[in-house]
Amino acid sequence: MTAKRLNLRKRYELLTRGMGWETTHQKMDDVFPYDTFEGIKITDWDKWEDPFRLTMDAYWKFQAEKERKLYAVIDSFAQNNGQTNLADASYLSAIKLFITGVTPIEYAAHRGFAHLGRHFRGDGARIACQMQAIDELRHQQTQVHTISHYNKHFDGLHDPFHQFDRVWYLSVPKAFSEDALSAGPFEFITSISFAFEYVLTNLLFVPFMSGAAYNGDMATVTFGFSAQSDESRHMTLGLEIIKFMLEQHEDNLPIVQRWMDKHFWRAYRLLALVATMQDYMLTNSPMSWKEAWEVYFVENGGALFEDLSRYGLRMPKYHELATAEADHISHQVWSVFCSLGNATGFHTFLPTEEKMAWLSEKYPDTFDKYYRPRFEYWHQQQKDGTFEFQKGLPQLCQVCQIPMVFTEVQTDPMQISYRVTEHGGDKYHFCSDGCKDIFEHEPEKYVQAWLPVHQIFQGNCGGETLPEVLEWYKFTAEDSGNYIGSRDHARWQEWKGADVAVKQA
Amino acid sequence: MAVIAKDGYIDLVRDRVENFNGNQLVHVGWDDHLLFSAAQAFPLPPEMPFQVLVSEVMTSVFNDHPDFANIDWSTVKWVLDGESFVPDMDKSLKDNGVGHKSLIRFKTPGLMGINGTRL
Numbered sequence: 037m038t039a040k041r042l043n044l045r046k047r048y049e050l051l052t053r054g055m056g057w058e059t060t061h062q063k064m065d066d067v068f069p070y071d072t073f074e075g076i077k078i079t080d081w082d083k084w085e086d087p088f089r090l091t092m093d094a095y096w097k098f099q100a101e102k103e104r105k106l107y108a109v110i111d112s113f114a115q116n117n118g119q120t121n122l123a124d125a126s127y128l129s130a131i132k133l134f135i136t137g138v139t140p141i142e143y144a145a146h147r148g149f150a151h152l153g154r155h156f157r158g159d160g161a162r163i164a165c166q167m168q169a170i171d172e173l174r175h176q177q178t179q180v181h182t183i184s185h186y187n188k189h190f191d192g193l194h195d196p197f198h199q200f201d202r203v204w205y206l207s208v209p210k211a212f213s214e215d216a217l218s219a220g221p222f223e224f225i226t227s228i229s230f231a232f233e234y235v236l237t238n239l240l241f242v243p244f245m246s247g248a249a250y251n252g253d254m255a256t257v258t259f260g261f262s263a264q265s266d267e268s269r270h271m272t273l274g275l276e277i278i279k280f281m282l283e284q285h286e287d288n289l290p291i292v293q294r295w296m297d298k299h300f301w302r303a304y305r306l307l308a309l310v311a312t313m314q315d316y317m318l319t320n321s322p323m324s325w326k327e328a329w330e331v332y333f334v335e336n337g338g339a340l341f342e343d344l345s346r347y348g349l350r351m352p353k354y355h356e357l358a359t360a361e362a363d364h365i366s367h368q369v370w371s372v373f374c375s376l377g378n379a380t381g382f383h384t385f386l387p388t389e390e391k392m393a394w395l396s397e398k399y400p401d402t403f404d405k406y407y408r409p410r411f412e413y414w415h416q417q418q419k420d421g422t423f424e425f426q427k428g429l430p431q432l433c434q435v436c437q438i439p440m441v442f443t444e445v446q447t448d449p450m451q452i453s454y455r456v457t458e459h460g461g462d463k464y465h466f467c468s469d470g471c472k473d474i475f476e477h478e479p480e481k482y483v484q485a486w487l488p489v490h491q492i493f494q495g496n497c498g499g500e501t502l503p504e505v506l507e508w509y510k511f512t513a514e515d516s517g518n519y520i521g522s523r524d525h526a527r528w529q530e531w532k533g534a535d536v537a538v539k540q541a
Numbered sequence: 542m543a544v545i546a547k548d549g550y551i552d553l554v555r556d557r558v559e560n561f562n563g564n565q566l567v568h569v570g571w572d573d574h575l576l577f578s579a580a581q582a583f584p585l586p587p588e589m590p591f592q593v594l595v596s597e598v599m600t601s602v603f604n605d606h607p608d609f610a611n612i613d614w615s616t617v618k619w620v621l622d623g624e625s626f627v628p629d630m631d632k633s634l635k636d637n638g639v640g641h642k643s644l645i646r647f648k649t650p651g652l653m654g655i656n657g658t659r660l
Contacts, residue, residue: 070547075545220545220547368578371578372578372579375577375578409655409656409658409660410575410576410658410660413660426577426602426605427601427602428581428582428602429581429582430578430579431568431579431581431582439579440579441579443575450573450575450659451572452570452575454570454580454646456622456644460554462554462557462641462642463622463640463641463643463644464642465642465644478543480550480552481544481550483553483555483556484551484555487555489582490555490566493566493582493584494560494561494562495562
């Protein structure tokens with residue numbers, strides 16, 4: 037009797053255990069030169085367990101099916117002028133920040149996982165990383181394809197990858213991904229798969245994709261769904277790699293804990309941009325940043341770390357501060373964007389009365405006390421015609437590269453949090469103890485940081501004046517500035533008629 | 542601690558003072574005036590008199606705030622890199638001890654921002 041087709045489990049086993057071998061002509065350490073120098077000790081790669089056990093043929097089949105669905109939706113969105121069903125065209129500021137700030141991270145993740153897919157010694161881990169490398173490339177590509185429809189009708193979406201490498205606020209996600217990419221493979225996967233994807237990704241995807249649904253953006257909802265099943269596989273990989281490292285050798289624990297502390301803080305700081313999208317840039321917000329933080333980090337993250345405590349892993353350092361800051365960061369970051377809105381690649385706008393009422397309700401302890409007064413003052417200035425964008429450039433944190441807007445929320449929320457250290461005779465400034473600790477552990481790495489404000493002053497960004505720098509960013513005159521009165525706004529009014537104009541005024 | 546790397550590590554300090562074309566980077570933050578969300582960064586010649594920092598550089602940015610015109614400069618409290626200090630207005634930044642990437646903070650007693658909100 038001839039053998040029938042192998043079952044899935046058997047095929048996965050052959051793919052991940054049978055295809056690798058101990059090399060003899062070359063030393064294994066020469067063939068896999070990157071997976072030991074970080075100090076992580078692996079005694080048996082065969083202990084690697086991938087709960088998904090996906091084979092290549094199954095992978096292609098699943099992904100092809102998802103692609104077919106996604107592209108059918110994108111086509112129908114375009115044919116039906118889906119962009120006219122948005123809640124408001126100002127919502128697109130969030131999409132502009134997404135395509136310039138998040139999509140290039142997907143590509144960076146692709147590069148990182150492609151590297152790991154070659155360089156991990158264990159076949160099982162390599163296969164999982166190869167699949168994730170393809171996923172990340174697919175996410176980047178589907179996001180570009182989906183959002184390109186908006187690029188036909190709106191400003192600010194024309195050059196995301198060029199801008200990612202240059203623009204002052206996009207250095208935040210760029211520095212985040214390059215920090216991970218320039219580390220060793222185990223640190224990279226701890227950063228991206230665990231700290232970012234396992235612990236924090238829901239804070240990016242769930243509220244953001246629901247945000248798209250709340251604002252009539254069915255295109256973004258669709259690529260979100262298409263990515264979601266991949267994300268659950270990625271999260272599983274993140275958890276698996278942590279457990280695997282901790283089970284393999286007890287010496288791995290302090291290294292993993294330090295990476296956890298570092299990359300939690302790094303990813304959390306990056307998410308300040310997401311908090312801002314969620315609370316201010318979405319016309320209709322499904323939930324506040326604070327609510328999302330409570331559910332996805334405090335509750336779910338708390339349970340996760342309780343589960344991991346049996347390996348000796350504790351909650352990441354400064355998580356209490358992150359929870360205290362949940363009441364503040366979106367307001368602080370949107371304030372800096374509004375005051376520098378002549379240098380952003382998306383339109384800024386002050387929160388409407390309706391939005392401020394929502395913020396008061398969602399942030400009863402902080403919004404009216406600390407943040408409403410500044411928006412009301414700016415509203416009055418806009419009414420009087422005296423509002424001006426800020427003329428100077430802000431001080432930046434050496435590690436997260438965000439303007440130093442964060443405050444001492446636990447003692448005095450109106451006092452900027454200043455931290456400083458010296459290295460090699462120079463001063464380095466930080467927004468927090470979290471960023472300062474990261475620097476002090478590896479100063480040689482962060483003294484190389486490409487800080488946009490400093491680069492402008494050094495003459496490396498097209499010129500000394502704002503128009504020259506914006507041209508170097510490839511921002512057009514229509515990309516920046518207030519939403520009200522912009523070309524996007526005018527076009528939206530043309531489509532939607534006078535009702536919109538009255539409502540917005 | 543030092544970075545753990547596979548093959549050594551390149552020695553590159555991107556913000557050396559020599560890279561600023563004769564200037565040094567100076568940060569100035571106005572306490573209790575958070576309408577300016579962060580301290581401001583300026584590339585300035587070390588020989589610039591402190592007076593010019595106040596009358597030209599700081600004025601160019603902070604003058605947008607209604608409190609700025611009401612500042613009584615004789616009562617201003619200055620903090621340089623975490624230590625309180627009294628600048629000599631006629632001396633240069635350098636001679637006042639303002640170095641590359643220094644942070645100067647100033648408080649303006651009696652002026653606590655828009656309607657006393659510290660904005």
